[in-house]
Amino acid sequence: xxxGFDLGPILTGEYAALMLQGALLTLKLxxxxxxxxxxxxxxxxxVRLTHNKLAEHLVAAYVAYHRNVPTLVQLMLWYFGVPxxxxxxxxLWLADFSTEFxxxxxxxxxxxxxxxxxxxRAGLRAIPDGQTEASRALGMGYVRSMRYVILPQGVRNSLPxxxxxxxxxxxxxxxxxxxxxxxxxxxxxxxxxxxxxTFESYxxxxxxxxxxxxxxxxxxxLIARRFDLARAR
Amino acid sequence: xxxxxxxxxGNWELLLIGQYPSGPMGGLVNTLxxxxxxxxxxxPLSILLAMARISPFRALRYPAFVWVYVLRGIxxxxxxxxxxxxxxxxxxxxxxxxxxxxxxxxxYQSAYxxxxxxxxxxxxxxGQYEAARALGMGYWRAMSYVILPQALYNALPSLISQFVxxxxxxxxxxxxxxxxxxxxxxxVNNQLLTKPFQVYFILAISYFCICxxxxxxxxxxxxxxxxxxxxxxxxxxxxxxxxxLVSTDLPR
Numbered sequence: 222x223x224x225g226f227d228l229g230p231i232l233t234g235e236y237a238a239l240m241l242q243g244a245l246l247t248l249k250l251x252x253x254x255x256x257x258x259x260x261x262x263x264x265x266x267x268v269r270l271t272h273n274k275l276a277e278h279l280v281a282a283y284v285a286y287h288r289n290v291p292t293l294v295q296l297m298l299w300y301f302g303v304p305x306x307x308x309x310x311x312x313l314w315l316a317d318f319s320t321e322f323x324x325x326x327x328x329x330x331x332x333x334x335x336x337x338x339x340x341x342r343a344g345l346r347a348i349p350d351g352q353t354e355a356s357r358a359l360g361m362g363y364v365r366s367m368r369y370v371i372l373p374q375g376v377r378n379s380l381p382x383x384x385x386x387x388x389x390x391x392x393x394x395x396x397x398x399x400x401x402x403x404x405x406x407x408x409x410x411x412x413x414x415x416x417x418x419t420f421e422s423y424x425x426x427x428x429x430x431x432x433x434x435x436x437x438x439x440x441x442x443l444i445a446r447r448f449d450l451a452r453a454r
Numbered sequence: 455x456x457x458x459x460x461x462x463x464g465n466w467e468l469l470l471i472g473q474y475p476s477g478p479m480g481g482l483v484n485t486l487x488x489x490x491x492x493x494x495x496x497x498p499l500s501i502l503l504a505m506a507r508i509s510p511f512r513a514l515r516y517p518a519f520v521w522v523y524v525l526r527g528i529x530x531x532x533x534x535x536x537x538x539x540x541x542x543x544x545x546x547x548x549x550x551x552x553x554x555x556x557x558x559x560x561x562y563q564s565a566y567x568x569x570x571x572x573x574x575x576x577x578x579x580x581g582q583y584e585a586a587r588a589l590g591m592g593y594w595r596a597m598s599y600v601i602l603p604q605a606l607y608n609a610l611p612s613l614i615s616q617f618v619x620x621x622x623x624x625x626x627x628x629x630x631x632x633x634x635x636x637x638x639x640x641x642v643n644n645q646l647l648t649k650p651f652q653v654y655f656i657l658a659i660s661y662f663c664i665c666x667x668x669x670x671x672x673x674x675x676x677x678x679x680x681x682x683x684x685x686x687x688x689x690x691x692x693x694x695x696x697x698x699l700v701s702t703d704l705p706r
Contacts, residue, residue, distance in 0.1 A: 289665035290658045291622035294636060298658055301643070302651035388527075395529035399629055406531050419539050427528055427536075434527030 231421050236412045240422075243408025244429055250325060250394045250404055255387065257330030262337030269342060280338070287335035292328070293396050299328040300400040325397035329390065336386040344379025345371065377448065384441035388434050395430075405429060457652045465642045469660070472633050480633030482660065488552065488627070488634065489620045492559035497613075499560065500567030501606075505597065507572055518568070525565035530623055534558045538630060551632035559620060567616055574609035575601060611676035618665045618672075625661075635660065 230236060269280045287295070300321065304312055348371060356366035376383075398407035409426040413419050462469075472480015479487070506518035525533065537558045542548050549557075578601060586596035606613075628636040639657040643650050 285666055285669075286658075286662060289618070289622075289669060290661050291625040291636075293625040293628065294654065294658050294661055297636075297640075298651070298654040302654040305649075305651050392529040395531045396626075398531070406529065406535075409532075410535075423532065423536055423539065427532055430529060430532060431524060431527040435523065438523075438527070 226421065227418070228421050228425070230416050230418060231412060231425050236416060236422075239408050239412055240405070240425060240429075243403060243405040246322075246402065247391075247394050247404040247406075248433075250322070250329070250397060250402065251391050253326045254329040254333060254390060254394070257326060258333035258337050258390065261330065261334035262341055265334065265338040266341045266345065269338075270345075284335040284339060287332045288339075292332050292393050293399055295332050296325065296328045296396055296400055300324040321397070321400050321402045325394075325400060325402050329393055329397070332393070333386065333390045336389065337383060340379040340382040340386060341375060343382070344377070345375035347378050348374050380448075381441055381445045384437060384444065388437045388441075391433060391437065392430070457649055458656060461642065461646065461649060461652055462656060465645075468642060469635065469638050469656070472638055478633055481638045482635045484552075484632075485621065485624050485634040486664075488555060488559070488624050488632075489617065492556055492563060492620050492624075493613075493617050495556070496560045496563040496567055499564040501571055501602065503564055503568035504571035504575060507568065508575065522565045522568060525562055526569075530558070530562055530626055531629065533562050534626060534630060537561065551627060551630050554630060555624065555627040555632050559623060562623070563616065563620060566619070567613070570609050570612045570616060571605065573612075574605035577608060578604055608679060610679065611672045614668055614672035614675065618668045621665055621668075622661070 231240065265280050265283065268276045271277075303324070304315055304320070307315070352370055352374065353366060356370040361369070394404055395406040397404055398410070401407075403411075405426055409422050413422045416422065468481060470481050471483050472478060474480065474483075503518050503521065506514040507522065509515055534554065538554050541554065541557055582600055582604065583596055586600040591599065624632075624634055625636045627634050628640065631637065636657065639653055643653040646653065
């Protein structure tokens with residue numbers, strides 16, 4: 222297995238280029254999905270804060286669905302299922318593009334929004350009511366008190382779990398290979414098929430994933446420790 | 455939407471048990487069997503791993519630390535590929551998709567479960583362990599009669615949530631052609647060809663029903679444990695009620 226262990230073919234030439242492209246696509250997928258998830262999560266939290274019963278139930282249903290259905294199934298539903306619901310002309314138009322990437326971003330983003338929304342809600346719930354009341358008493362309106370008093374503290378409270386779930390999102394991008402997005406895992410399989418250097422190609426991919434995950438986890442640990450120190454003071 | 459029921463009526467056997475009497479077991483039953491087996495095997499491993507992570511010996515602590523962080527840092531898909539490639543090399547003959555997926559889930563979940571068990575153990579007051587030792591118990595007796603029963607009971611809701619994660623993770627078996635629920639749904643879809651949305655909708659709803667009821671169960675168990683803990687010392691809950699009263703009395 223280790224006989225003839227040689228990283229050379231993987232780290233140089235066309236295979237290295239393929240791996241690098243895959244890695245870049247993984248990061249791009251993660252970035253777009255993260256932005257979609259975060260903006261949607263804020264929207265969901267704001268809707269939940271309106272205290273409208275119907276809206277609250279809808280948000281709860283959204284969160285429950287996305288947290289209890291496997292991400293791979295959500296990806297399949299979006300990529301294979303949703304396009305067939307569109308009118309035929311749109312389907313034909315869509316067929317000209319490579320839609321895997323778009324649908325992967327949508328599916329991963331919508332799924333992750335449920336996790337982010339829960340994190341934000343938990344962070345906001347930890348803030349005492351007195352904060353809102355004090356900022357309103359100082360003459361701030363709803364939006365201003367949210368913007369300058371509540372949200373900064375709430376987001377700070379939820380940062381550790383937000384970062385944990387960002388790591389989850391990063392790992393979930395590998396599922397996009399199931400619908401044909403050529404990200405790092407897909408590229409690794411390709412390189413392995415061409416070179417038969419299974420051990421080496423998996424090793425490179427593992428180190429790549431691990432590096433990004435550990436950096437994210439490290440940032441999370443640093444932030445958590447800083448806030449613990451600040452609170453202890 | 456009536457298509458959904460037509461598809462279900464035509465294919466419920468394939469989705470439930472695969473081609474079982476005439477072929478291998480598949481479908482939902484296989485998914486649940488795989489998840490349950492993975493949890494049952496991974497759980498004792500995770501307890502040992504958690505004990506290694508908080509042991510005073512570096513020789514145990516460091517490898518356990520590396521094991522947990524490496525597995526938490528890479529996608530499950532990559533672990534599947536590693537198992538698919540390495541286990542046959544190590545044991546000398548090929549293994550089925552089911553065994554591959556089972557090994558993968560056990561390896562992957564041992565890391566996550568050990569973090570839960572470790573959290574449960576570390577949440578206990580240190581006095582528990584010291585008192586057990588003071589009563590003359592050795593390390594293993596203190597662990598198995600005093601620490602672990604309390605820690606695992608407190609960790610029960612997280613364990614149920616982790617079972618939900620395992621069920622969701624078995625879907626990845628589809629990529630190595632393991633005949634579980636997602637694989638069956640894809641078979642149905644390949645037969646019908648024209649109704650992908652309905653088929654995947656059925657698939658999503660099936661997973662939702664199973665996982666959501668388990669999530670609710672975890673919530674109920676958590677609630678029960680919390681109530682029990684509050685009942686143990688009434689003074690703490692009484693003290694907590696006071697600030698709440700004050701804040702609701704404020705004019706809004």
